[in-house]
Structure formats: C-alpha cells, structure tokens
Amino acid sequence: MTPGDPPRVVTGLVTGWHDPAASHLLLVEAVAGRELTQSAYDAAVAGGYLWHEFGDAALLLPDVG
Numbered sequence: 001m002t003p004g005d006p007p008r009v010v011t012g013l014v015t016g017w018h019d020p021a022a023s024h025l026l027l028v029e030a031v032a033g034r035e036l037t038q039s040a041y042d043a044a045v046a047g048g049y050l051w052h053e054f055g056d057a058a059l060l061l062p063d064v065g
Contacts, residue, residue: 003029012061017044017051032060 003026013031018024020041029037040058049056 002026003034006030006033012059014057014059016057017041017049019051028060032062036060036062 010031013028015024015028025037025041032040037060040060044056044058049058
C-alpha cells in the first residue's frame with residue numbers, strides 16, 4: 001500500500017498525527033489522498049493538536065460530494 005497503489009476497501013481512516021517527515025503520513029495519504037491529508041494536517045497544526053502516542057486523532061473521510 002502506497003499513495004500510488006492505494007487500498008481498495010478502506011473508505012475512511014482514524015489516525016493519530018505524526019511529525020511531517022514520518023513515513024506514517026505516506027500510509028495516511030494512501031488512504032485519504034494527498035490533498036485531504038495536507039489540509040487536515042494544516043488544520044491540526046493551526047489548532048494546536050498534540051502528536052504521537054498521547055496526541056489527538058482525526059477521522060479522514062473521502063469527499064463523496
């Protein structure tokens with residue numbers, strides 16, 4: 001599973017946030033897409049979210065609109 005070869009079954013993702021250089025973000029992008037991942041990450045930074053094991057989480061869902 002990579003951003004270029006996303007999963008075919010997952011329609012949403014609950015994830016914690018990680019440092020911008022963490023490979024975990026590539027897994028998030030594989031499910032949620034780069035645009036949604038980046039905008040959610042930017043909103044988390046602006047909102048003062050916490051990181052890693054004791055941090056906040058986000059629910060990322062595709063735009064079905």
